[in-house]
Amino acid sequence: MRSTLGAQLSALRRRRAMSQRDLAERAGVSVDLVRKLEQGQRHATRIASLTALANALDVSPADLLGKPRGLPAGRVSGEVGAIRRAVLGVRRTNVEPPTMDAQRAAAAEVWRLYWAGRYAELARELPDHIAGARAAVDAAATHGRPAAWAVLAELLQVTASLLAHLAHEDLAHLALAEALRAAEASGDELLHAGQQATRSWVLSRQGLWSEAEYVAVTAAEQVRPALARASVDQVAVWGELLRYGTTAVARSGRHSEAQEMLGLVRAAAARMGGDHRSRYVGMAFGPTVAAMKAVDVAIAADRPRQAIKLAERVEHPESAPTAMHARYLLNVAWAQMTDWRSQDAVDTLRTVEALAAEMLPHQTIARTIVAELLPRRRKQRLPGLVGLAERIGVAAA
Structure with missing residues (x-):
């Protein structure tokens, strides 16, 4: 079975009517690398090469790796749509402006959820907080408006960060444009x-x-x-x-x-x-x-x-913070995988799962490491790998 990377690479290349040599030349990599990835002989490559291939195909690295968009089915219902409406500034009626203390507490809470990797809960809370912050800006007296803009900017910044993790990068940039406008209005x-x-x-x-x-x-x-x-x-x-x-x-x-x-x-x-x-x-x-x-x-x-x-x-x-600790450990697992310390890499990934199970399926690097490790089971036992692959949505060959 070809890896997700190999299958995506082949499909995108063919869709653009490019030969393997065309793609290799445009990306500045070897034809042998393209061939081995597409045939499933390799399941990962250096980040620089992955990025070059993605750019040559006019997609993001996450698209090339088949990263899932949004939150897992059954975890939420329509939250990304609600976030989109909040980012676009679709006004709700009858929203009571929260106090400044309540707004600051909301900003602190969403940062806490984000750094804890609790994406589903964060996605549920953000639309209401953004609506409240917009209402507070509208209702604030002149002297209190900069502080209200500042809270709205923070909420939109967290929103952009979440959307990027959920592979909605374009919407993340839109949220950031709104966040920058709010930050500028705050004068901070x-x-x-x-x-x-x-x-x-x-x-x-x-x-x-x-x-x-x-x-x-x-x-x-x-x-x-x-x-x-x-x-x-x-x-x-x-x-x-x-x-x-x-x-x-x-x-x-x-x-x-x-x-x-x-x-x-x-x-x-x-x-x-x-x-x-x-x-x-x-x-x-x-x-x-x-x-x-x-x-x-x-x-x-x-x-x-x-x-x-x-x-x-x-x-x-x-x-x-939990999310940063987990992302750092994924870097360690990548190094272990690259250095053929396969069981160490599996153990590190399982540590990440215990630390931040909800965020793990959204990490492109985790899926890539697992895809690269799975074929090594032919020569190494690697206990715990298959179950991990199933839980983060990587098909075991």
């Missing part, structure tokens, strides 16, 4: 910059590395602080923008530049004096996040053993 420069960090992340998920880099680096330059006297929030926003910029540069294959930018992320993290939460990034920023990013950069450079060694130096990764 750091809030506006934080929205740009999320925008860079969504672009990276689509494999649009140069655009993601431009957004992150430009915004970072605009808010670059004097580290000696900067506030925690200023350093956190600057560091987050650089972190996303590092991702884009590393995925573009410019590894020396990625290391230079990673050095700036580490400098920002060191200035924090520990992991400290900032409302502008929705989580804690500090040395733990910087150490996790170093693992990601090593993986982008196709250095799995270095990534595994760096992972061993990450202190207290469990202190990070």
Whole structure:
């Protein structure tokens, strides 16, 4: 049986009337790689090659991997449609404007759900919160309107992040456009910059590395602080923008530049004096996040053993938000899979499942790792793999 990647690659290539050689030349990869992927002899490839193939076919990497859109059947009913209407600003009648305290509590709660990976619950709550925030903006007196705009901006930022995870990237960009408009109306420069960090992340998920880099680096330059006297929030926003910029540069294959930018992320993290939460990034920023990013950069450079060694130096990764901890462990599993530590990769994936079962099926990297590991059962037992594959929707050969 061909892998999802191989089947998608073949179908998309044929739909565009391209030969394997045409696709390889356009993507800048070998014909042998295209052939092996389509024939199921390989089930994964380097992220840079995957992105190049997706760009050559004019699709996103998630589309190429057959990532499911939306939430699992039976978990929700019409939530994405309700979110779409909320993002588009379709006004509800008779919405009572919540108090500012209630709005701030709502913003904190949706961030908590997002970082806990509880997507179904988050999808249910967001439309009502957005409707309430819009009503609050309309009802606010002039002096209270900036604060109301700020809450609406945060809610739309979380909405965009959720939509990207659910493979609704275009709707995510629309939510971010609304979030940026609300942030600008609030007059809060750091809030506006934080929205740009999320925008860079969504672009990276689509494999649009140069655009993601431009957004992150430009915004970072605009808010670059004097580290000696900067506030925690200023350093956190600057560091987050650089972190996303590092991702884009590393995925573009410019590894020396990625290391230079990673050095700036580490400098920002060191200035924090520990992991400290900032409302502008929705989580804690500090040395733990910087150490996790170093693992990601090593993986982008196709250095799995270095990534595994760096992972061993990450202190207290469990202190990070659940979703970030899970995503970091998926990077570790990728390195283990690439280095042929197959059972270690399975064990790490099962740890992620125990940590954040709801978010795992939405992670393209998890599905790719499992697809690559399944054929290895011919030579290795790999207990626990088949059940995991079934639970996240990857067909076992």
